[in-house]
Amino acid sequence: MNDPRPHPVASEAEVEAAWHDTKLAQVLYHDWEAQTYDDKWSISYDERCISYARDRFVAVAGEQDWPYGESLEIGCGTGFFTLNLKLAGVLDKTYVTDLSPGMVEATKRNADNLGFTVEGRVADAERLPYDDDSFDLVIGHAVIHHIPDVEKAFSEMLRVLRPGGRFVICGEPTRYGDFVARRLSRATWWLATRAAKLGPFRDKWARPQEELDESSRAAALEAVVDLHTFDPDTLARMARRAGADGVHTVTEELTAAWFGWPVRTFEHAVNPERLGWNWAMFAYRGWQRLSALDRFVRPLVPDELYYNVSVTGTCPRFPR
Numbered sequence: 001m002n003d004p005r006p007h008p009v010a011s012e013a014e015v016e017a018a019w020h021d022t023k024l025a026q027v028l029y030h031d032w033e034a035q036t037y038d039d040k041w042s043i044s045y046d047e048r049c050i051s052y053a054r055d056r057f058v059a060v061a062g063e064q065d066w067p068y069g070e071s072l073e074i075g076c077g078t079g080f081f082t083l084n085l086k087l088a089g090v091l092d093k094t095y096v097t098d099l100s101p102g103m104v105e106a107t108k109r110n111a112d113n114l115g116f117t118v119e120g121r122v123a124d125a126e127r128l129p130y131d132d133d134s135f136d137l138v139i140g141h142a143v144i145h146h147i148p149d150v151e152k153a154f155s156e157m158l159r160v161l162r163p164g165g166r167f168v169i170c171g172e173p174t175r176y177g178d179f180v181a182r183r184l185s186r187a188t189w190w191l192a193t194r195a196a197k198l199g200p201f202r203d204k205w206a207r208p209q210e211e212l213d214e215s216s217r218a219a220a221l222e223a224v225v226d227l228h229t230f231d232p233d234t235l236a237r238m239a240r241r242a243g244a245d246g247v248h249t250v251t252e253e254l255t256a257a258w259f260g261w262p263v264r265t266f267e268h269a270v271n272p273e274r275l276g277w278n279w280a281m282f283a284y285r286g287w288q289r290l291s292a293l294d295r296f297v298r299p300l301v302p303d304e305l306y307y308n309v310s311v312t313g314t315c316p317r318f319p320r
């Protein structure tokens with residue numbers, strides 16, 4: 001059966017229906033986002049993002065068993081995690097899935113540009129279209145907070161994993177981390193959009209009103225697609241209840257998130273042409289230094305205060 005086609009422009013009636021249907025909202029929102037997603041999140045396929053993806057993976061799952069023979073990604077987006085982990089030498093043969101046809105197409109396009117082949121399918125992580133025992137590794141990045149039944153998604157990951165195979169889910173928002181990040185972002189948006197319209201800055205710094213309105217509409221739909229934040233212990237319990245062995249979680253980014261979210265919001269709030277290479281370096285180096293500080297203060301700070309949570313575990317070698 002052929003995959004559905006991307007649907008980047010939604011009608012008013014579809015958007016209205018999406019308010020009451022979270023899966024439709026995911027498809028409309030992410031098909032629309034697929035066109036600009038890499039720019040919006042500064043995603044690249046070079047050393048900067050390769051090391052970011054590899055470090056998130058290693059922090060929770062270590063470096064054993066590389067390269068994993070056959071891996072499947074759920075909610076692949078434009079391919080950030082799979083393609084950068086492939087470039088890092090973590091993965092061999094790669095399969096990707098996403099509920100949004102536009103995202104699957106974007107991953108395939110990015111893979112083509114890098115000279116790789118990925119098998120991509122449009123699929124819901126709650127019902128994966130693969131046989132039992134098909135993969136050595138299942139990965140996901142910033143995806144399970146979009147999935148209504150997270151425990152069902154873990155059961156599906158375990159079903160398609162071979163006995164002893166591993167799942168690695170990174171970059172999910174913690175409850176407290178998300179609370180702080182959203183407030184910092186909202187305050188930054190409010191301040192930056194107003195300051196950019198003031199007399200001396202208006203010509204060079206303000207973004208056109210229609211672009212700001214579009215960002216606000218996108219932010220409104222975000223409220224429908226972002227379904228969960230996680231407490232690390234509760235997340236681990238969900239994975240264990242689904243049947244996983246050896247489950248453990250890691251949290252990362254405290255001050256780095258307090259810096260990173262306002263920086264990213266500022267970048268969307270003002271004319272991007274004003275922010276050149278120096279700004280990009282300031283943002284990246286600032287985030288790196290604060291991440292190092294966050295690792296240093298790790299023993300003093302409770303896990304759940306950090307912004308990102310990652311979880312890993314394995315498929316039992318013997319049926320329970």
Ligand SMILES: C[S@@+](CC[C@H](N)C(=O)[O-])C[C@H]1O[C@@H](n2cnc3c(N)ncnc32)[C@H](O)[C@@H]1O
Nearest residue numbers: 030075076077080098099100103124125141146
């Ligand atoms: C925040 S994006 C993350 C994309 C990518 N993993 C990354 O880190 O850049 C979340 C992705 O999950 C997908 N998604 C949402 N609900 C899903 C579901 N039930 N099954 C599979 N993918 C889903 C969205 O279409 C979107 O591409």
